Amino acid sequence: MSDTVTVTIDGAQVKGRAGQTILQAAEAAGIYIPRLCAHNELSAHGSCRVCTVLVNGRPQAACTQPVADGMIIENNTEKLTNMRKAIVEMLFVEGNHFCMSCEKSGNCELQALAYRFGIAAPRYPYLFPKRDIDFSHPDIYIDRNRCVLCGRCVRASRETDKKVVFEFTGRGAHRRLGIDAAADLADTDAAVADKSVEVCPVGALMRKRVGYAVPVGQRKYDHKPIGSDIEAKRA
Amino acid sequence: MSKPKIATASLAGCFGCHMSILDIDERILQVAELVQFDKSPVDDIKKFTGRCLVGLVEGGCATEENVHVLEEFRKHCDILILLGDCATMGGIPAMRNMVPLKECLEEAYLNGPTVYNPGRVIPNDPELPLNLDRVYPCHEVVKIDYVLPGCPPSADTIFQTLVALLTGKPLDLPYELIKYD
Amino acid sequence: MSNTNKSTVKQICVRHGKDRTRMMDIVRDVQSALGCVSSEAMDAIAQACGTHRVEVESVVSFYSFLGTKPKGKxxxxxxxxxxxxxxxxxxxxxxxxxxxxxxxxxxxxxxxxxxxxxxxxxxxxxxxxxxxxxxxxxxxxxxxxxxxxxxxxxxxxxxxxxTYGDGNNAHELVHSMVHNNIRRRGAVIFGAYERGSALRKALAMTPQEVIRAVKTASLRGRGGAGFPTGMKWDFTRAAQGEQRYVLCNADEGEPGTFKDRVLLTECAEQLIEGMTIAGYAIGAAEGILYLRAEYAYLKAFVEAVVAQRRKDGLLGASVCGKAGVIFDIRVQMGAGAYVCGEETALISSCEGLRGDPKTRPPFPASKGYLGCPTAVNNVETFCCVPPILEHGPGWFAQMGSSGSKGTKLLTVSGDCSMPGVYEVDFGITLRDVLKMVGSENAKAVQVGGPSGQMVGPEKFDRKVCYDHLATGGSVMVFGPERDVLAIAAQFLEFFMDEGCGYCTPCRVGNVLLKERLDRILAGQGAPTDMAYLQELGEVVKMGSRCGLGQTSPNPVLTTLASFRGEYERRCQPAHSRHVFLPGFDIRKALADSESIAGRHSVVYSE
The missing domain is CATH 3.40.30.10 (Glutaredoxin)
Structure with missing residues (x-):
């Protein structure tokens, strides 16, 4: 049995390996599928749903769905882009994202997705939830106003750091990022060099005393949309 | 035919977006050829002199006065454009939205660590407009036609938008010009 | 926490083998012993079981019958x-x-x-x-x-x-005032049942033959989704794994559904027999019956039925004396979470985790409970199995309609004179159902619970079956005076409370749907709101990760389709001297300020 599978993404033939996800196969072929919770160094989570594609007409998360020979995949269509925009807008109104005063601005993946999609303002009303900030740790802080519940830190803590600092608690709209202590991040074994801190796509889990280290104009997404690096690989 | 009119206002904003209008620099002359400024802090005209083609609104609605001005703009302007993040999502003033109004006032005038207020008075002159329960993004109050995000939107963004609008050309802002900071 | 309480927690952990996968039992027992699972108790559990406190908290905070603050006795x-x-x-x-x-x-x-x-x-x-x-x-x-x-x-x-309810509700181990209200008995579920007979017939066949019989009968899942049962068993049997498991989904949480409660009370033998046959068919040695916390009063009774069958050789080391056929069952209690009715969430819960659904693939048939091949079926599905083996698949398949064979239990409630459980042949029209239950003038019927559809009178001639009006049993009847939009809003509230919050569209989308529907109900609807709701609902439907999420916007989407007039009536353009959007209420926005300042707005007095 051959290890290679061939799928079609927006009409283009893409070769992938058995065991790859749609997201990985697309990326290897230089096709960017927008994503937020997915991270190349972590296991798939499938929670943000930004990477939703249509597989033979059915919606599937590209980050969790393995490629199979003959799949007809739709990615860059008006319908899907509108849905992805809607999801990004949902995340903006669900939390309190004050980009103008956030240290992550310019390097934030949520913001970068909104830029890529050309979102001027969300179509949904802002919910302005009351969320808390944990500033107890000497080197790291959590600002839950900015948390998008992507679970990257949860996975990185287990998979890379070999710790269990984070896990989700609560459910539904009350789901939140929990920590392995009664109250304070300072009481966990979280450390500043942890992968879990590095992988946060937004400004929710941040290193202290870094601030606005990179000047405006030189930040990651100031000039090129998120995903440009992947698209540059396309032959 | 007389030139179309443009009006601007700053609601609960910091005037940074107006600074950005001024940052158009000498290109303001090009704009002035296309339009005539009506009610605006730029020319200090306090009242609408007539119907305007474009209204530019900075800042969100934090008080009844902000709402009133916004309403006047909606009534007098054909096209209403939001300028900046405060107008669009409330911005820094909206950081109070998670706290009840009473607590906000008490923190600001009575309990805050840097407050000096021996009389312990929360300002309440009848001349002062009443605060709203929270800061509202403008597009949750009246119908808005266009939104230019940014803190502030850059002068280039404002200029290109105005020119496109006034000359009837399609607007295609490059990637660099849509920013939230 | 006192030392006594600490040792109580420790004893509970020891009783459950300090096994993290039995976390549900541990935290349930701590809750019942101490009135809550406090912060200190979570620390103690984590320590005893060699896990992390946050992992215990992630479970405790998920289920609504558990809490960290003490509750009343x-x-x-x-x-x-x-x-x-x-x-x-x-x-x-x-x-x-x-x-x-x-x-x-x-x-x-x-x-x-x-x-x-x-x-x-x-x-x-x-x-x-x-x-x-x-x-x-x-x-x-x-x-x-x-x-x-x-x-x-x-x-x-x-x-x-x-005073006891009818049937086994009066059994000393049930001891309940609940009534069965069985209004109509059909041939399959409530037909004659002879204990052990179908099981012996099954054991005389090969497992493959049993699966073939279930396939030939065209039995489909009775929980609502309707996946072919035989195919599911086939996949599970074929999958690689050291152990295989049979899981019975008795987490009946879809509002308006109460058939499993009645089946557990009156047909527990038949149910356990169905599970045993399934165990034999797929090659499982262990079955788990996941019982929702709301039905805890049935636990002792069901466990007694299991124990008696074990004693009688119908479960255990060699089922019916057949060497090598091992199957036993334990009851796993839930702790209050609708989402655990989703099969992968149910598996998570059985494993002692929060009830988040799992990523698919892999499907439970290949990697389910503890990573082993697992067949999860509904209570009613299992109850269909003994009659199929007893009377043959042909007998079963002659009932019902094409694509939906056999009978279905409907649980009818609301504005009708005879609410209760009805066993009907698939294919019955909704109109006939309404006649049967004594509802003359229904304005709307919610078929399939909140995740199903709100049906208006023009569609009462549609048939109850998988291809038209699919339902896990729930039929809620609403009379002329009911407000379908208000009902839809209550359903949305249900999904907001009961969703797991894992994925964005369901977690945020339902809050937003509810916000807009509430606004419409408050008389602040705008004509554009209908398109807004439609589009938002479709995003939730398309983008959500599990079945719960994908069906959660149905209260809005199906009322928009069937009761559009109700929306149109309330989403009129506003007439006002102001130019505000209908959703903006200046009087409400100023209310706090006016009361704090002690003066009224001059500009916006009225």
Missing amino acids: VVIRLCHGVIDRMHGSETVAAFEKELGIRMGETTPDGLFSLEWTACIGMCDQAPAALINDQAVTYLSTDKVKRIVEMLRADPDPKRLVR
Whole structure:
């Protein structure tokens, strides 16, 4: 049995390996599928749903769905882009994202997705939830106003750091990022060099005393949309 | 035919977006050829002199006065454009939205660590407009036609938008010009 | 935490083998022993089981019957279902009055807590409540008064049961006032059942032949989704794995559904037999019956049925004396979470985790409980299996309609004269159902619970089957005076409370749908709101990760389709001298300020 599978993404033939996800196969072929919770160094989570594609007409998360020979995949269509925009807008109104005063601005993946999609303002009303900030740790802080519940830190803590600092608690709209202590991040074994801190796509889990280290104009997404690096690989 | 009119206002904003209008620099002359400024802090005209083609609104609605001005703009302007993040999502003033109004006032005038207020008075002159329960993004109050995000939107963004609008050309802002900071 | 409590927690952990995968049992036992799973208790559990505190907290904080703050000795959980609320506002007031507390509070003496809970599966005898594990039904102001008096005298809720319900509700291990209300008995579920007979027939066949019989009968899942049962068993049998498991989904949480409650009460033998046959067919040695916390009063009874069958050789080391056929069953209690009715969430819960659904693929048939091939089926599905083997697949397949063979249990509630359980052949029209249950003038019928569809009179001739009006059993009837939009809003509230929050579209989308629907109900609808709701609902439907999420916008999407007029009537353009959007209420926005400042707005006086 051959290890290679061939799928079609927006009409283009893409070769992938058995065991790859749609997201990985697309990326290897230089096709960017927008994503937020997915991270190349972590296991798939499938929670943000930004990477939703249509597989033979059915919606599937590209980050969790393995490629199979003959799949007809739709990615860059008006319908899907509108849905992805809607999801990004949902995340903006669900939390309190004050980009103008956030240290992550310019390097934030949520913001970068909104830029890529050309979102001027969300179509949904802002919910302005009351969320808390944990500033107890000497080197790291959590600002839950900015948390998008992507679970990257949860996975990185287990998979890379070999710790269990984070896990989700609560459910539904009350789901939140929990920590392995009664109250304070300072009481966990979280450390500043942890992968879990590095992988946060937004400004929710941040290193202290870094601030606005990179000047405006030189930040990651100031000039090129998120995903440009992947698209540059396309032959 | 007389030139179309443009009006601007700053609601609960910091005037940074107006600074950005001024940052158009000498290109303001090009704009002035296309339009005539009506009610605006730029020319200090306090009242609408007539119907305007474009209204530019900075800042969100934090008080009844902000709402009133916004309403006047909606009534007098054909096209209403939001300028900046405060107008669009409330911005820094909206950081109070998670706290009840009473607590906000008490923190600001009575309990805050840097407050000096021996009389312990929360300002309440009848001349002062009443605060709203929270800061509202403008597009949750009246119908808005266009939104230019940014803190502030850059002068280039404002200029290109105005020119496109006034000359009837399609607007295609490059990637660099849509920013939230 | 006192040392006594610490050692209680430790003992509980020891009793469950300090096994993290039995976390549900551990935290349930701690909750019942100490009244809550406090912060210190979570630390103690984590320490005893060699896990992390946050992992314990992630479980405790997920289930609504668990809590970190102490509750009263007697917890009164009033059913918050739509049907109960239709009849029940006086009941709430009566409880609040008699106890002197509001919903969500505990009496100062620590005796009573009063709270809402999602549908407890007693819609045919609403309003109803759970008092600890005991169900109290047909509540009225007088009854509430009596109940509180009795509890004050003796806080054991078991004493409240003066007259038993029918059938096994009167069994000493059930000891319940609940009624079965079986209104119509069909040939399959409520047909003649001879204990052990079908099992012996199955054991005389090869497992493959058993699966073939189930396939030939065209049995499909009775939980609502309708996946072919034989195919599921085939996949599970074919999958690689050291162990295989049979899971019975008795987490009946879809509002308006109460058939599993009746089946567990009256057909437990048939159910266990169906599970045993499934175990034989797929090659599983262990079965788990996941019982929702709301039906805890049935646990002892079901366990006794299991024990008796074990004693009689119908379960255990060599089932029916057949060497090498090993199968046994344990009951796993839930702790209050609708989403655990989703099969992968149910598996998570069985594994001692929070009830987040799992990523698919892999599907449970290949990697389910503890990573092993697992067949998860509904209570009613298992109950169909013995009759199929007893009478043959042909007998079964001749009933029902094409694509939907056999019979279906419908649980009917709401505005009708004979609420209860009906076993009907698939293919019956909704109109005939309504006639049967004594509903002359229904304005709307919710078929399939909140995740199903709201059907208007123009579609009453549609058939109840997988291809038209699919339902796991729930049929809620609404009379002419009911407000379908208000009902839809209550359904959305249900999904907001009961979703897991894992994926964005369901977690945020339902909050936003509810916000807009509430606005419309408050008379602040705009004509554009209908398109807004439609588009938002479609995003949630398309983008959500599991079946719950994908069906959660249905209350809005199906009422938009069937009751558009109701929306149009309320989404009129606003007439005002102001130019505000309909959703903006300047008077409301100024109310706080006016009261703080002690003066009225001059600009926006009225």
